[in-house]
Amino acid sequence: MLELYQLEELVAFADHGTISKASEAVGVSQPAMSRSMRLLEEEFGVPIFNRTSNSIELNDTGKKAVEYARAIVESVEKAKESVRSYDRSLKTILVGSEAPAPLWTVLSMLSSTYYDKTIAGEMKDRSGLVSGLRNGTYRFIITTDAVRLPGFSTVFLGEERLSFILPSDHPLASRSTLSFKDLDGENMLLLEHIGFWRDLPEKMMPHSKFFIQDDNTAFNELVRKSSLPSFASNLAGENLEGKVKIPISDKEATVEFYVTGRNTDHGILTAMVRRFSSTRSD
Amino acid sequence: MLELYQLEELVAFADHGTISKASEAVGVSQPAMSRSMRLLEEEFGVPIFNRTSNSIELNDTGKKAVEYARAIVESVEKAKESVRSYDRSLKTILVGSEAPAPLWTVLSMLSSTYYDKTIAGEMKDRSGLVSGLRNGTYRFIITTDAVRLPGFSTVFLGEERLSFILPSDHPLASRSTLSFKDLDGENMLLLEHIGFWRDLPEKMMPHSKFFIQDDNTAFNELVRKSSLPSFASNLAGENLEGKVKIPISDKEATVEFYVTGRNTDHGILTAMVRRFSSTRSD
DNA sequence: GTAAGTTACGAGCGACGTAAAAATG
DNA sequence: CATTTTTACGTCGCTCGTAACTTAC
Numbered sequence: 001m002l003e004l005y006q007l008e009e010l011v012a013f014a015d016h017g018t019i020s021k022a023s024e025a026v027g028v029s030q031p032a033m034s035r036s037m038r039l040l041e042e043e044f045g046v047p048i049f050n051r052t053s054n055s056i057e058l059n060d061t062g063k064k065a066v067e068y069a070r071a072i073v074e075s076v077e078k079a080k081e082s083v084r085s086y087d088r089s090l091k092t093i094l095v096g097s098e099a100p101a102p103l104w105t106v107l108s109m110l111s112s113t114y115y116d117k118t119i120a121g122e123m124k125d126r127s128g129l130v131s132g133l134r135n136g137t138y139r140f141i142i143t144t145d146a147v148r149l150p151g152f153s154t155v156f157l158g159e160e161r162l163s164f165i166l167p168s169d170h171p172l173a174s175r176s177t178l179s180f181k182d183l184d185g186e187n188m189l190l191l192e193h194i195g196f197w198r199d200l201p202e203k204m205m206p207h208s209k210f211f212i213q214d215d216n217t218a219f220n221e222l223v224r225k226s227s228l229p230s231f232a233s234n235l236a237g238e239n240l241e242g243k244v245k246i247p248i249s250d251k252e253a254t255v256e257f258y259v260t261g262r263n264t265d266h267g268i269l270t271a272m273v274r275r276f277s278s279t280r281s282d
Numbered sequence: 283m284l285e286l287y288q289l290e291e292l293v294a295f296a297d298h299g300t301i302s303k304a305s306e307a308v309g310v311s312q313p314a315m316s317r318s319m320r321l322l323e324e325e326f327g328v329p330i331f332n333r334t335s336n337s338i339e340l341n342d343t344g345k346k347a348v349e350y351a352r353a354i355v356e357s358v359e360k361a362k363e364s365v366r367s368y369d370r371s372l373k374t375i376l377v378g379s380e381a382p383a384p385l386w387t388v389l390s391m392l393s394s395t396y397y398d399k400t401i402a403g404e405m406k407d408r409s410g411l412v413s414g415l416r417n418g419t420y421r422f423i424i425t426t427d428a429v430r431l432p433g434f435s436t437v438f439l440g441e442e443r444l445s446f447i448l449p450s451d452h453p454l455a456s457r458s459t460l461s462f463k464d465l466d467g468e469n470m471l472l473l474e475h476i477g478f479w480r481d482l483p484e485k486m487m488p489h490s491k492f493f494i495q496d497d498n499t500a501f502n503e504l505v506r507k508s509s510l511p512s513f514a515s516n517l518a519g520e521n522l523e524g525k526v527k528i529p530i531s532d533k534e535a536t537v538e539f540y541v542t543g544r545n546t547d548h549g550i551l552t553a554m555v556r557r558f559s560s561t562r563s564d
Numbered sequence: 565g566t567a568a569g570t571t572a573c574g575a576g577c578g579a580c581g582t583a584a585a586a587a588t589g
Numbered sequence: 590c591a592t593t594t595t596t597a598c599g600t601c602g603c604t605c606g607t608a609a610c611t612t613a614c
Contacts, residue, residue, distance in 0.1 A: 031605085300592090310579090
């Protein structure tokens, strides 16, 4: 029987040119590989080496054989990897979302429901979310509008309403609402990974400069310590000492979220809505 | 290390449903396969079976694993086959031709030149010949007109001139030449595998009926024993007792043959022409 | 003489089969 | 009780590494 170790050694031989070097690379003795190659040749039943008394090299047929060997060895590695990955995917519930805030409650809700599974979330644009839901990558997706797909249910999850975070001594700190235009021109702090929110401030406040922070904890630190204004929402951003939180009145600052999953998961979807309602901080 | 025999046994298990039946099919003992499957599972590192105390079945991950196993086992088989076939192709000189007669001398000439190789010939239409020459399937091709291809040389091999074979007592047996029209309406014997010649008689003699023979020796027997007219040429058909061979005067009954091969084989090509001239029987 | 490959030989791992045990319907 | 899987155990084959041999540059 043709054995995988023979194919691996054949590939190593092709890569290193001599049995000596190849055997060293593979980690077997030189005579062992010499034998392997002879047995492999017998297995194929046709010559794949040109030999002289103290040299051995691949002939044309051997080079073909190496191509096949490479493909097979590679496909075996890929198979192992894929099987493991498939096993993991069966044990993982992946949720895709257009924004981070609604993910938090959905993920925590799923974690308490499926205690034996891995719950993971990731950000993606809308088309990626929908195709991922269809091909099974995502068990649930969170979008800013309802997704109509046969076999899937969409429910309204709730709203996220953006606010400005201003220092208490800011000239506009006493206002009950503000619009983007009111602060256009001020430099502001902004987080990098906030999904579709990412582009809104720069679009609505074209004269402002934004200091983009990648790291979440560093961002929170900056918000607390600096006097720069920043953003929060009813779903994100704790109350901070010396800061005021003022809702933004523009319609773009309010967005609805919908969560979509298989029809068979409809019960879970409604449970998500309940959990969402009970944990939001208006 | 993951071993091929494990993958084969996994496939057998998937096909037969139980280890007992699968082990029987593969030809190993049942405990041996039980062990193989456990080791394979450990090799993947993730569960691929659902087990109860006296049953074992594939789980979803296992079914994925079977898919990969099938592909790998198949590709290994294919690799062995391909390597052998490639080896054979290296040892074979294949000549393609539009007609059988010129093949005979070319093949015999090649046989005496490359005594350590297998010389083979086959019939093909012109486009198949040219593409086969380009992709290396054919070392030489014989066509009815010159083939102009960069890297390849074409030489004129010679003519084939078709004749009628008539019984000596045939009314037209004394003529020195005949045209297709002269015998149109007579029933005739015809060989099946004669390349482009195959369609010519039926086209030129629409009122004749042709008795098509597949087997060459049976055809020769029929020609000798029956009184039906048939075809021969300067390249094909021995002189027969009680028969006369009368050349056909139509221009369609004469065809030129060219042989084409790599530029590096130019010496062989000219040798072919010499051999062809010396062996034809006008 | 150095570097390469093959042959020879003894050792050990591992896959095998037989036999027996356990579980299920 | 028949069927299926697993465990136990002794055997045998195959691959291994070390050592010695051969050949070439």
